[in-house]
Amino acid sequence: xxxxxxxxxxxxxxxxxxxxxxxxxxxxxxxxxxxxxxxxxxxxxxxxxxxxxxxxxxxxxxxxxxxxxxxxxxxxxxxxxxxxxxxxxxxxxxxxxxxxxxxxxxxxxx
Numbered sequence: 001x002x003x004x005x006x007x008x009x010x011x012x013x014x015x016x017x018x019x020x021x022x023x024x025x026x027x028x029x030x031x032x033x034x035x036x037x038x039x040x041x042x043x044x045x046x047x048x049x050x051x052x053x054x055x056x057x058x059x060x061x062x063x064x065x066x067x068x069x070x071x072x073x074x075x076x077x078x079x080x081x082x083x084x085x086x087x088x089x090x091x092x093x094x095x096x097x098x099x100x101x102x103x104x105x106x107x108x109x110x
Contacts, residue, residue, distance in 0.1 A: 013053035014043070020051050024060050025074025034059055 017035075021028045031051070034040045039062075041055040060066045070076045 014050035015053055015056065017049055017051065020056055023075050024056065024066060025069040025072065025076075026066055030066070039063075 015023065017028050017031045020031045024031075031040075035042060035049060035051070039055075039059045041052040042049045043052075044050070060070050
């Protein structure tokens with residue numbers, strides 16, 4: 001690894017209020033309430049809030065309502081569609097549950 005990349009700190013990911021609301025499946029008002037109650041960290045750039053993604057993740061996991069909305073309305077609703085079902089392309093086949101359509105050697109012998 002080159003020396004200059006080791007010493008560089010990665011920039012934190014920052015989202016606008018509307019981006020955070022869409023991503024987590026909540027209203028912009030809910031995100032604004034979290035800002036007001038200092039539950040998420042942010043900076044102000046050009047008069048606009050830029051929320052720290054890491055703090056948004058922590059906030060979403062601490063609040064049951066937000067966690068549930070994340071799973072049903074936010075990004076979580078797509079997770080099952082993203083799951084890799086073909087073990088040939090899975091990064092770690094042990095972590096991929098067998099699909100109901102796949103035949104095992106035992107099934108083929110019967």
